[in-house]
Amino acid sequence: MNAPLGIVLVGAGAIARTHVNAILASPHVALRAVVDPCPERAHELAAEAGVPAYRDVGQLPAALDAAAAIVCTPPVTHEPLVLALLARGLHVLCEKPFAITNASAQRMLTAASKAGRLLTMASKFRYVADVCRARRLVADGAIGEIIAFENTFASYVDMAGRWNADPEISGGGVLIDNGTHSVDLVRYLLGPIDEVRAFAAKRIQPLTVEDTVHVAVRTRSLATGIIDLSWSLRKEIPSFVRLYGARGTIEVGWTSSRVRTGGGRWHVFGTGYDKVAAFRAQHENFAAAIRGDEELAIGPIDALASVHVIESAYAALRADRWVTVREARCAAVRSGTAA
Numbered sequence: 001m002n003a004p005l006g007i008v009l010v011g012a013g014a015i016a017r018t019h020v021n022a023i024l025a026s027p028h029v030a031l032r033a034v035v036d037p038c039p040e041r042a043h044e045l046a047a048e049a050g051v052p053a054y055r056d057v058g059q060l061p062a063a064l065d066a067a068a069a070i071v072c073t074p075p076v077t078h079e080p081l082v083l084a085l086l087a088r089g090l091h092v093l094c095e096k097p098f099a100i101t102n103a104s105a106q107r108m109l110t111a112a113s114k115a116g117r118l119l120t121m122a123s124k125f126r127y128v129a130d131v132c133r134a135r136r137l138v139a140d141g142a143i144g145e146i147i148a149f150e151n152t153f154a155s156y157v158d159m160a161g162r163w164n165a166d167p168e169i170s171g172g173g174v175l176i177d178n179g180t181h182s183v184d185l186v187r188y189l190l191g192p193i194d195e196v197r198a199f200a201a202k203r204i205q206p207l208t209v210e211d212t213v214h215v216a217v218r219t220r221s222l223a224t225g226i227i228d229l230s231w232s233l234r235k236e237i238p239s240f241v242r243l244y245g246a247r248g249t250i251e252v253g254w255t256s257s258r259v260r261t262g263g264g265r266w267h268v269f270g271t272g273y274d275k276v277a278a279f280r281a282q283h284e285n286f287a288a289a290i291r292g293d294e295e296l297a298i299g300p301i302d303a304l305a306s307v308h309v310i311e312s313a314y315a316a317l318r319a320d321r322w323v324t325v326r327e328a329r330c331a332a333v334r335s336g337t338a339a
Helices: 014-024 039-049 075-087 102-115 129-139 179-190 275-292 299-317 329-331
Strands: 003-011 029-035 068-071 091-095 119-122 147-154 193-200 212-219 224-230 239-245 248-253 257-261 267-269
Touching: 003 014, 003 075, 003 193, 003 275, 014 029, 014 039, 014 275, 029 039, 029 275, 068 075, 068 275, 075 091, 075 102, 091 239, 091 275, 102 119, 102 257, 119 299, 129 239, 129 248, 129 257, 147 179, 179 193, 179 212, 179 224, 179 239, 193 299
Parallel strands: 003 029, 003 068, 068 091, 091 119, 147 224
Antiparallel strands: 147 239, 193 212, 212 224, 239 248, 248 257, 257 267
């Protein structure tokens, strides 16, 4: 077996802890260092993993046995951090949202292409086993042509004082935060998104950004769908994705999933959402892609498209109309797996 791929973790917040747990559970990757501008936070997480801590990327030793980095810091910091890591010769897996603007994402991917390094977005739901099974069922025609779909990420989370609700740091509210996952799920299951429209609901929390949004999309395959996003609604339902085909239905749930064809019985599959397992699968795919053994499940085009769709959704929200996404612009970025 190949030696584990050495990884530097940049950022020591809540999502970083899940990355650490997943890395420690895998024989294919190994944590080499933690970087965070807050010394206490960096040292605490590094100590738990038994690795050194540093305050910034510039302090990383040249001899550190690491070929890649995971960026799990707020979105406004992604571009400068990614550029610095690429300049050090590291491959980079950057947490979602990949970037706040399409222009920023383009600059990051151009830099990766010039450096000859892989750069892509971390988006856990593509690696959930039940989601992967649902995609295979769709591809195999199990429920016929997809006509409509629904995605719901809505539960109450107190966002007071959190950077996710500060537009100067996050780029927006729940639309860019949770909506990035939704966009990637739609593209993974049904292909490119051609049009988008967004509606903000009444704000429940005293925030300067949207806390509840309903997004309508049309895909290139002519499927239509609704995405419900909220930090304030307790819309607790067992499935977070529902796919309606000409011959049946698929529901992907938090604890299990199921499929039904025609008017027949439901058939249960999978065990639902396992966050650490999804992160582990993501890390292992990233490592295998660096070694040349696999294609990235989320390539540069996917990362750029996610930013462009969210940017288009905000444009639709402001203009109160449908906005054409024009994902073809993404083809301008070419590198390794992004052709």
